[in-house]
Amino acid sequence: MSGMSKVVWAVAGLALAGAGMAVPQSAHAQYQGSITCSSTDGRFARCRTPWSDSQLDRQLSDTRCVRGQSWGSDRGSVWVDRGCRATFVEARGWGGGGGRPGYGGGGGGWQPGLDWDRQIQLTCQSNSARYQMCQVDVGRNGRVRMVRQMSDTRCEEGYSWGWNRAGVWVDRGCRATFVVDRRW
Numbered sequence: 199m200s201g202m203s204k205v206v207w208a209v210a211g212l213a214l215a216g217a218g219m220a221v222p223q224s225a226h227a228q229y230q231g232s233i234t235c236s237s238t239d240g241r242f243a244r245c246r247t248p249w250s251d252s253q254l255d256r257q258l259s260d261t262r263c264v265r266g267q268s269w270g271s272d273r274g275s276v277w278v279d280r281g282c283r284a285t286f287v288e289a290r291g292w293g294g295g296g297g298r299p300g301y302g303g304g305g306g307g308w309q310p311g312l313d314w315d316r317q318i319q320l321t322c323q324s325n326s327a328r329y330q331m332c333q334v335d336v337g338r339n340g341r342v343r344m345v346r347q348m349s350d351t352r353c354e355e356g357y358s359w360g361w362n363r364a365g366v367w368v369d370r371g372c373r374a375t376f377v378v379d380r381r382w
Contacts, residue, residue: 234258235276236283237268242329242367244277249288252276259283266333270364277362279331318378321348324358324368332376333365339381342366349373 232255235245252271257263261281265271268282276286314337322332336342342361347353351371358372366376 232285232287233276234283234285235269235278237261237278237281240279240281240329242277242279242331242369244275245286246275247271247286247288250274251289252286253289255285255287257282257284266364270362272362277364279329314380314382316380318380319345319375320366320378321373321375322359322366322368323373324349324351324371325373327351327369327371329367329369331365331367334378335380336361336363336365336378337380337382338363341379341381342376343379344374345377346375347373348375 233245233247233252235243237243237259250273254263254265254269259281261268261283263269263278263282263284268280269276269278269284269286271277271286271289278284318334320332320334322330324330340363344353344355344359349371351358351373353359353368353372353374358370359366359368359374359376361367361376361378366378368374
């Protein structure tokens with residue numbers, strides 16, 4: 199090998215080594231700043247986040263990801279459903295409090311009307327043992343409790359039913375009536 203060939207190969211090797219070192223650093227920074235959450239086979243999934251509220255950064259699925267329908271955010275987690283797969287980042291820039299638009303969070307944002315703090319009764323049914331989300335805004339300080347089971351299948355909180363700020367979900371054949379204590 200000639201002297202010139204050795205120099206070309208040495209320069210090429212240094213360039214490749216330098217490029218190889220740069221790629222993991224940028225990939226690492228992207229991973230730290232975003233979370234990927236996937237609804238496999240159209241099923242509900244929850245992913246923990248290091249922040250309190252999320253916003254969709256990039257949709258990865260063919261299925262549309264729509265906030266409040268196929269994805270949502272709770273304090274410290276993001277949830278996906280109905281085949282939504284996306285990357286999420288920390289929500290910023292809404293009133294300085296990290297809240298969603300229309301939900302206050304500081305600086306005189308939206309406030310609920312007089313009828314906000316009340317009880318709402320609803321029936322949610324997992325037909326054919328499939329996951330179902332029954333949407334109702336529970337409020338940031340609300341709670342949900344099951345008041346009447348209608349299915350032969352046992353309804354167990356955290357297993358076949360649960361709730362988040364977006365509403366009540368049922369799965370595995372659970373059918374029941376729930377009371378939402380909606381609180382601002």
